[in-house]
Amino acid sequence: MNFSVSKDYIQKELVATKDKRRSISKIKTLFNLREKNEFTLDDQTWDDLQMDEVFCELDRTYSAEGEAALYTMLRNPIMDEEELKVRGKLINTFKENINLTVDLRRIFYDMIYDKKNRLIDMMESLVPAQKFKYFLYSFLGILPILIVAAVIIFKSPELMMLLMMDILLTIQIHIKEKDNINSIGLTDLRDLINAGKRISQINNNEIEAYNIRINELLKKVKSIDNATYLIKIINSFGGLLEMCSIPFLLEEITYYKVNEELMLKKGMLLELYYLVGELDALISISIYENNNKDNCSTPKFIEEISLKIKDGIHPLLKEPVANSINICRKGIVLTGTNMSGKSTFLRMVSTNILLAQTFNFALAKEYEGCFLNIVSSISPKDDITNGKSYYMAEAESILRIIKASEQEIPVFCPIDEIFRGTNPLERISSSAEILNYINKGRAICIVATHDRELSDMLKENYDFYHFSEEVDNENGLKFDYKLKRGVSKTRNAIRLLEYIGYPKEIVEKSYKRIEGIEGYI
Known part of the structure; x- marks a missing residue:
């Protein structure tokens, strides 16, 4: 030739x-x-x-x-x-x-x-x-x-x-x-x-x-x-x-x-x-x-509905921080402030599932899990031209996951900020019932949320992890992007406003106001 x-x-x-x-x-x-x-x-x-x-x-x-x-x-x-x-x-x-x-x-x-x-x-x-x-x-x-x-x-x-x-x-x-x-x-x-x-x-x-x-x-x-x-x-x-x-x-x-x-x-x-x-x-x-051979491994597939990833990374990050997760029988609730790493973690896990099930490799030290149908709701788009509100678009997005969880092949469903387009009372109530329903089906669910109030409602069916950060007057936000057990205890949004120069009056009154509504939701 x-x-x-x-x-x-x-x-x-x-x-x-x-x-x-x-x-x-x-x-x-x-x-x-x-x-x-x-x-x-x-x-x-x-x-x-x-x-x-x-x-x-x-x-x-x-x-x-x-x-x-x-x-x-x-x-x-x-x-x-x-x-x-x-x-x-x-x-x-x-x-x-x-x-x-x-x-x-x-x-x-x-x-x-x-x-x-x-x-x-x-x-x-x-x-x-x-x-x-x-x-x-x-x-x-x-x-x-x-x-x-x-x-x-x-x-x-x-x-x-x-x-x-x-x-x-x-x-x-x-x-x-x-x-x-x-x-x-x-x-x-x-x-x-x-x-x-x-x-x-x-x-x-x-x-x-x-x-x-x-x-x-x-x-x-x-x-x-x-x-x-x-x-x-x-x-x-x-x-x-x-x-x-x-x-x-x-x-x-x-x-x-x-x-x-x-x-x-x-x-x-x-x-x-x-x-x-x-x-x-x-x-x-x-x-x-x-x-990328130092970051790749051959996946192991099992019958049990579970997923274990050790030191998984995302392919788009130039300096990735590796994280591990072991999910079996219970779903996962992720808490933490914006930019702390929740959405990237959802995508890291999802992408590794996809790579494992298309090309028989994962960007992780170890990968073990069942075959999973991936259906996500991370960033549903507003569709005003078709007469849909943001809430309606997200409701339809979550319904895809509910239907998939009722099928024979287990579904992996990463969800980011469920029902962010509606009021807190209805959002938390409906979110808890939906997430409990999904977990009863053949599903592995990871939901990222700011609603720490969900922890008591979901504790029977979900484990809790969080990403955390520090805010100080010199360095601003500092993230380590490492997954930790438990529910995030930090509220740094107001502190960040203080750091970037908001008037002192706004900051102080915001702290007082949050004390007054702390137990409302």
């Missing part, structure tokens, strides 16, 4: 972070086209966990196919241990077999990286071809040959005028159809097919299953392969061949012929796209793991 890049360059790239401009809206197009299941991360959970940013952190792919496959895999966690182990084994192969990894990466490097993902756009927007055009252009394409033959046979030079008229007509057709033909992703499709061929030539037992299936698909799309090859030849040599092809409408005939084949074999082409992309994505994960 001929490569445009050296092995040494690819090998050096294995320790580099991929800094590139990504269009998430284009990357997720493949995910939008594929079937979803009951464990697919919904949009709110994806956004709650800041997964666009996590995706970019994990992404070391070269191809648009790899980006799309990596995104799709992250949206669809696996609930079968054997399937997960097979994926994990392949990731380990790519970590250990550098020659295999480099050979594949050279193929992905040579692929056209199209940030706009025109190939998927083409597949998504396919419409039935106009067969009339195909037959008409096929007739017009052969007409010049028939006219020249007639001139020779009948020795009638005057028929050359008919040939000139035919050429003028075909030029007009070519101009009219040019934008339509150039707007599709046939060039990218040709590139994908070539990549599939090159991958299938790699003789390695670990990717044999991929090679067998890729070869099967390539045989089934042979006619598309031939058609795209012809278009590639036509557009070679600086457009010279394109000029020669115009009288015979070769591009137009090929396009309308292949369009029908694309409609018939769309599923096969999308599968080929995903298989090639999946290899690129799995290598990307192997590179990420290798570069």
